[in-house]
Amino acid sequence: MAACGLDFGTSNTTLGRVAGGRPELLPLEGHHRTVPSAIFFAPGREPVIGRAAMEAYVEGVPGRLMRSLKSVLGTGLIEETTPLGRERLRFRDVIARYLAAVKARAESAADTEFDTVVHGRPVHFVDGDPEGDRRAEETLREIAASVGFRQVSFQYEPIAAALDYEQGVSQEEIALIADIGGGTSDFSIVRLSPERHARAERAEDILANDGVRIGGTDFDRMLSLGTVMPLMGLGSPMRRGDLAVPNAYFHDLATWSSINRLYNPKTLREIDETRRDAARPELIDRLYGVVEAERGHGLALAVEGAKIAASDTGAAEIDLTFVERGLTASVDRASLDAQTGTLASRIAERVGRCLAQAGLGPDRIDALFLTGGSTGLPHVRAGLTACLPRARVVEGDTFGSVGIGLTVEAARRAG
Structure with missing residues (x-):
């Protein structure tokens, strides 16, 4: 045991x-x-x-x-x-x-x-x-x-x-720990030292603790809604009136934890009815095909891969040929920032809240320790480091x- x-x-x-x-x-x-x-x-x-x-x-x-x-x-x-x-x-x-x-x-x-x-x-x-x-x-x-x-x-x-x-x-230092993962962004301000590391009780060394339910999957969702879902009909008009195509299907399809909710006969019937009344039914055909073939996760994987590639190299193509021959969507650093910049700003705001909770100014933080896959997003990293310009960045x-x-x-x- x-x-x-x-x-x-x-x-x-x-x-x-x-x-x-x-x-x-x-x-x-x-x-x-x-x-x-x-x-x-x-x-x-x-x-x-x-x-x-x-x-x-x-x-x-x-x-x-x-x-x-x-x-x-x-x-x-x-x-x-x-x-x-x-x-x-x-x-x-x-x-x-x-x-x-x-x-x-x-x-x-x-x-x-x-x-x-x-x-x-x-x-x-x-x-x-x-x-x-x-x-x-x-x-x-x-x-x-x-x-x-x-x-x-x-x-x-x-x-x-x-x-x-x-x-x-x-030696003793005060560090802000930023763990930006797939589902949440979490922060702690902690007093650290070799001597303190040996102590069993560390409550007094935790100066602040905060977080927000924003992570890498939310960046995937916003990038998908802004770049891919319009190719499936998001925001396109219906034939009558001022109405747009219902958007609930697109939000579920862009959200990792909700994709499976679409895979049922009732949803397919509803999408088929929407297609008959849509001004651009060829776009809804793509949506129908993805849901019918249960390829929503393939779509999400393609978006996630493009997010990572655009972060690393500055630009990427989302290959959607499994949806329709020749179909692609382009992502570059500017479009990634535009689609997900609000999320990055909300994450960075938590640094200020942590500092206020700890009663410390930005200059009192010796090290910014970054972990979690979403710290690889350039605008997320830039937002965090801007909050603590004098802190040593530790990977x-x-x-x-x-x-x-x-x-x-x-x-x-x-x-």
Whole structure:
């Protein structure tokens, strides 16, 4: 029996343990220490997770892909069911199957059973809703217990990232930890030092803690709505009156956690009726084709890939030839900023709130520690660094810092 740290993220998951006195993340998919937070259900087969789930979907294997599972925590969707072949599963049961598979892989890699877990959690599962936050944590606690963890506790994800960063700190400093992930953006201001790292109780060193439910999947959604969905009919007129085509379908199709809601005969009938009354039915034909073929996740993957490519190289093409021959959409740094700039600004605003909570000016922050995949978005990074112009920018392990910190905390609590 052993303790572990589990970072169940919107986009990726890690699980770590302490071995030989040092924290390590266990391989969860081949040699990879991270596994995408995705699960694929194929009729008559055991579900597969991670990269294998994504590959099965991309290769056209009949079945249902579910991704961004964490996004439903704290929402009414958690108790809703989704059809998976001949059965219907609640979303909480889907999460349980995913986490059970992660736990089993980690135990196989470590050759031990984990009965104690420190689970990472965002500062806010749900913005402005303390009761929703409480329900989300309790749901995650129940799910963890259902897959075999007998002792379950939680740590804020930015605090966990601070514990990872602190392992390399040589003198006392005040750091702002920015964990910008797939579903949330979380911040902590923490006093760190080699001496403090050895203490079991660190509450007095946490000077501020805040977050907002904005992450990489929200950038995907806004980029999709601004760039791809107009090619499917978003904003196009109906034949009669001043009405535009109903937009609910496009918002669901652009939102990772809502895509599967479209895959039912009723929605197809509604889209078909809309097509008959649309001024540009050829656009609605594209929408109908994507929903009928259940290729919404393929669309989202293409948008996500273009977001990353445009961030890295300045421009990208979204290949939509699986929707219609020759169909593409262009994305460059300027259009990415235009479609998602409001999100980046809202994330940066939280830095000011954290400083006010801590009673500190920007010049008192010695280091800005960045972790999480969405810190790779140039306008997000620029917004954060502009808030703390004198702070030293420190790059964390993009997908591993939180998991390492949770592992440190798990060993400490078990200790």
